[in-house]
Amino acid sequence: MAKKRIIQAINEALVEEMTRDERVILFGEDVEISLFGDTRGLSQRFGPSRIRNTPISETLITGMALGAAAAGHRVVAHMMFANFTYTGFDSIANQAAKLRYMTGGQARLPVTYVAAYGGGRSIAAHHSDTPYPLLMNLGGIRVAVPATPEDAKGLMKSCIRSDSPSFFLEAGGRGGEMGEVPDGDYVTPWGKAAVRCTGGDVTVVAIGSMVKLAMAAAEVLRNEHSIHVEVIDPRTLVPLDEDCILSSVEKTGRLVLVDESRDSCSAASHIAAIVADKAFGSLRAPIRRVTVPDVAMPYAPNLERLVMPSVERIVATIQQLKDSRP
Amino acid sequence: MAKKRIIQAINEALVEEMTRDERVILFGEDVEISLFGDTRGLSQRFGPSRIRNTPISETLITGMALGAAAAGHRVVAHMMFANFTYTGFDSIANQAAKLRYMTGGQARLPVTYVAAYGGGRSIAAHHSDTPYPLLMNLGGIRVAVPATPEDAKGLMKSCIRSDSPSFFLEAGGRGGEMGEVPDGDYVTPWGKAAVRCTGGDVTVVAIGSMVKLAMAAAEVLRNEHSIHVEVIDPRTLVPLDEDCILSSVEKTGRLVLVDESRDSCSAASHIAAIVADKAFGSLRAPIRRVTVPDVAMPYAPNLERLVMPSVERIVATIQQLKDSRP
Amino acid sequence: MKENPGDNRPSPAERLAIYERMLLIRRVEERLGADFKAGKLIAGVHLYSGQEAVGVGVCQHLRDADWIASNHRGHGHFLAKGGDVRAMMAEIHAKVTGVCKGMGGTMHVADLSKGILGANGIVGGGISLICGAAYSQSLQGDGGVSVAFFGDGASTQGVMSEALNLSALWKLPMIFICENNLFSEFSRSDTVVAGRIVDRAGAYGVPGVQVDGNDLDAVWAAASQAVQRARNGEGPSFIEAFTYRMSGHVEAETGFLQGAKYRSEEEVQSWVERDPIQRQRAQLLSTQQATLDQLTDIEARVLAQVEDAVQFAIDSPPPPPEQALQFMFA
C-alpha cells in the first residue's frame, strides 16, 4: 500500500498492462506528451509503435480502435475530453456497442476508450460533459467510473483485459486526489459496487468523483444530525451492481442518488427506476436525485458551483428526506 | 377532420409551413425523391433552393442546419434514420444543445432534425435505434415523438416554429397508421401530454408508437380483466408534462412505462424517477418499465418481437401489478 | 487465391475460378431479387449485380488473414473474400445457421475468421474499422493487407479523408476501393460529389487510379499493384472503379418510390451491355481459355450451389429465443 494520486494510479495500470501484454497499444491526440499525466512516460518506455499520437480525427480514432482490436491488438484509445467522443460517436454508438451482437458473437473487441468528464473548472460546456448516461443507454459498452486511486488502477486494468469495448472515465481535473493503492497486480471487478461507509438511515449511491462529496456529506450528517448514511460507489455503471443497491435500500428504506450528469435520463434516473421497481416495498420515502440540472455547463464559477452537486445540496436533500414521513 | 396517414400528415405540415414562411428550408440525403414519403412532392412545389439533396455527410449536415438557422433561415434537416444522427452527433451534442446557453442567449436556432426511429421491421441494429434518451440527456434539445397523425402534423409545425433546436422523431415504418387530422392550421403544444384514455386503476405512460400498443392493452384489460387503465401520451419528451403524469399517478397509485428505447437510462427510467420522487406518497405498487432490453436490435424477426414491447407484455405487466399488494 | 501478386493478369486457371465466383455472386443476387419480389425475404436487400468484377478482382489478391470491410451492398464482397454462401443465405433468411446466427442479416454479413469484418449499415462505417485493422497489421509486420470497399456516395463522409491522412502518414497497408456506380441511393453522383473522387487520394500523397470497374483485368491489375505496395510496407493506395448497379438501390424501392424515376432505361441498358460477367465470358471463349461446355458446367454448378444455399436457409431453424439476450458482451 502507498498513497498515490488517481492520475498516477492510472499511469501505473497502463505501464503494468503494457508490460504484461505486448498486444496492448495506446493512441490518441498528444498522448506522447500527455496532457493529463495519465500517459506520461509511456512513449519513452514503450516506443512509438505502441504509443502514438494521432491526428485530430475522432471519427477515425473511435473506429480504428475497434478495427485494430478485431485484428488482434488490445487497444486503449485516449479521447482526451468526453465531449470529443461526440465527434467520434458514430463508431461508438453504431459499431462498438453493436458489432459483437450483430455478428452473432464473432467480434472480440478489447477496446478501452479513455476520457475525462465532468465540470468544476470553468472550462465551459465543450469540456465539461458527463457522458455516461448516453453510454449506458447504448447497451453494448462497459462503463467504469472510478472514485479512488485504488479503483482507478484496478478498473483501468479491468478495461484493458476486457474483451468488450469499455469506457474508462476519469473525473476531469480531479486526478490529483490521493488515496491508498495496493501493491502488486489486481483488478477491480466489473459490476461489484463498493460500500464506502455503512449506515442504516439512508442509502446514497454516488458516482465517480461524487463519492468524495457523498462521504463528506455523510460525515456532516453523522456528526451534526445523527443521520447514518450508507454510501455506495457502484464503480461500474455497466454492468451495474443492482443487488448491492437493492439490499442497502431494503435496509434503509431511503435512497438519494448523487450524479454529476444532467438530470434527464441520468444514471441517477435509471438507478431510481430500478429501485422503484425492485425494492418498492422497502421504500419509506421518495427517491431523490442530486444531479446537474438540464443545462450545458456554465463558464462562470459561481454558476458552475450552483449547478454541480455539492456537499451542501447532498446534506440538505438527505436531511429533508429523513424528516419526511412515509 | 379527415382520416390521414401519419406520413401524409407530416407532409402536409411541411407544405403548410413552407408556404406560410419562406424562410423555411429543408435539406438532407435524397429528400427530393423522398424515401419515407414525408418530403414527397416538396421539391416540385418549392424548388431546388428550398428543398435540397445533400451529399452523405451527416457531420456537416447537422452543423450546417445550425449555421443556416443562425443566419436567418428556419431549417429542417432530414437525417433519414436515427442511427445516422450518431454520425453527425458532434454538432447535435456540442453545438445544437449548447450554443444558445454558451452565448448567453444570443443564438436563435430554429432547426428541426427529422429522423425515423425504432425497431420492428428486421432492418437490424444500424437502422432501428431509438435515440430520445440520449437527446433528452443533452438538455438543450426539444424532442417531439408523435403517436397520431394529428400530432404528427401539429408537432412538426411546433418544431418548425420553435426557435430552439428540436428533434421530430417518426416511428420508422409506422407512417402508414391512420387517424383523424383536423382541418386548417394548428400546432400541438410543447410539454402538454394527451390523456388517450382515462381509467382509475393504473397509469400507463406510452411514448410514440407505443401508445397504440398501450391502447390495445388497455382494451384487453378493460374487457377481460376489468382493469381500467389511463393511457398518457407525453407527445413531447423535452419538455415533459410532469404534471399530467403526476396527477394521474396520484389518482391511480400505479405506473407502467412503455418505451421502445433500450432500458438503461431510458425515457421510461427518467419518468419513473420523477414519479418516485414527486408522487411517492401516492404510489401503491412498484413502477414497472416495458422497454427494450439493453441489446442492439436483432435482425431475426422472432427475436425482434421478443425484445420489442408488445401488447402481451404490457397486459401481463399491468395484470401482475394490479394484483400486487402495496 | 492468387500467389504472385506481381502478375498483371490472372492465369487461365485463376480466370475460370474468378468467372465462377463472379457468376456465383450474380446468381445469388438474382435469386435474392426474385425471392424478394416473391415476398420470401424478410427485408430489402442491396444487390451487387453489375459490380462483381470489383469485389472479385480485388479479393483474388487477398488471403484469409487479410481484412476487408464492406458496406450495405456487401453480399458480393462477402462471397468474393471466400465467405460461405450457405451461411450468408441463412443469415439473410434470419436463421441460426446464418454466419451471424441471424443477428445481423443482409446488411451485416460478416465472417471474422475469413477476414470479413462485415457489411455495414452505416455509409462510410467500415473505413475507420479497416484503417485500425491495417494499423494492427502494420504493427504485426507480417505483410497483412486491409481493404475498405465503399461507394461514391461514401466518399463524402469525412472519415474517408481522415483515413487517407492517417494511413498516408503511418504508411499503413490499407487499400481504398471506391466503387463508383454513379449513384448514391437515388442521387446521381455528380449532384452530390464535387470533382473526381480519386483526386482526394492525391491530396494526401496516396497513389490513386481510376479503372473500369466492369473490366476484371483492369481491376485485377490495379489491385495487384496496390496489394503489393501494401505488403511491402509502402503504404496505402486508392482505386476508383467505375461500375454500375444493374439492380436498383435496394430491392424494395419500387414500393416506396411510388413510380418516381431516377435513371433511364437506356442508361441501364447501356450498362447491361458492359456486363462484367458477359465480358469475362466472351473473353474466356474468344481466347479459348474455356470451352462453352466448361462454362455451361460452371453455370450449372453455380445454380446448384445457390439452390442448395437457399434450401439450407429455408430448412434451418430460426434462432432460439434466449439468443436475443446473448452476444452483447464477450
Next chain:
Amino acid sequence: MKENPGDNRPSPAERLAIYERMLLIRRVEERLGADFKAGKLIAGVHLYSGQEAVGVGVCQHLRDADWIASNHRGHGHFLAKGGDVRAMMAEIHAKVTGVCKGMGGTMHVADLSKGILGANGIVGGGISLICGAAYSQSLQGDGGVSVAFFGDGASTQGVMSEALNLSALWKLPMIFICENNLFSEFSRSDTVVAGRIVDRAGAYGVPGVQVDGNDLDAVWAAASQAVQRARNGEGPSFIEAFTYRMSGHVEAETGFLQGAKYRSEEEVQSWVERDPIQRQRAQLLSTQQATLDQLTDIEARVLAQVEDAVQFAIDSPPPPPEQALQFMFA
C-alpha cells in the same frame, strides 16, 4: 472596413487602422498571458499572439452581415471582426457584462450581432456552422460571405473535407482560412498532417493558395480575392496561411507539461523576428505612411483601451444565480 475588395493593398488610412487592430489583439493577449500567470484568470487561455495578420487581414474585407466562425484560439478573430474588447474581457472574467454574459468564457466568445458565430471548444466545430451560414447567405442572395477560421490541426477533421465538397458543389460564398501555425497542441504539424493542406481544396476544385500569414499584405490580397469571388457567387476559396503561435498552446501548459519541451527556443526566436506587427510597423515607418509619433499615440491608445477593458471586467458583477437556468431554450 474595406469598401473596395478589388484593391491589392490597403490604403494608407486603412493600414493604420489595421495596425491598431493588430496591436490591440496583441496587447490584449499579452495582458491575458500576464494575468493568467499572476493567477488573475479563471481558466487557461489560448492566445492569438503572432497570428494577428491573418485574422485582421481577412476580417478587414468583411461587413457586420458577413459571418465568421472561429476556434479555441478565438480572441483575435473576435476583435478582428469588430467585437467589443470590454465585452470580451468581461466574458473572459466570467462577468454578466461579458458578451456571452459569462456563460461561455474564453473559448466561446461570440457576438452574433456582429457576425461572430463564436469561438469554439470543438476543433473543427465552426466549419459546419459556417458552411450553413454560407448556404443561408447564398439563398438570401445579398452577397454575404462566411469565413471559417481553423488551424492546421483541424484540417484533419473530416468535416473540413465534407464542407469543401458541399461548398464547391453548391458554389457557396464560403472561405476556408487555415491558419497553419505548425503545431496542433504539442504535435508538430508534419507528424499529424500528410502532404500539403491546401491541396485538399484543389481535390474538390476549390481554388486554394498558400500565403505568408505573418505578412499582412499577402493575407490581405488573398482574402480580397476570395471575398470578391464569394460575393460574386463564384463559390468557395481556401487560404492556407503559415504563421506561428508566439505563446504556447494554452496559458496553463507549463503546469501540466512538467518541463516537457515540444519546440526550441531558436524556433520561437526565429518567428519573433517575423512578428507580423513589427513588420507592419517597419513598413509604415519606412514608407512614411506613419510617423513615430503616430505609432506612439496608437500604442498609448491601445494600452489604455486594454486597461479600460480589464478594469471594466474587474468592476463588473458576476452573473446572477438565476442565470444558471436561463438560455437553454429560446
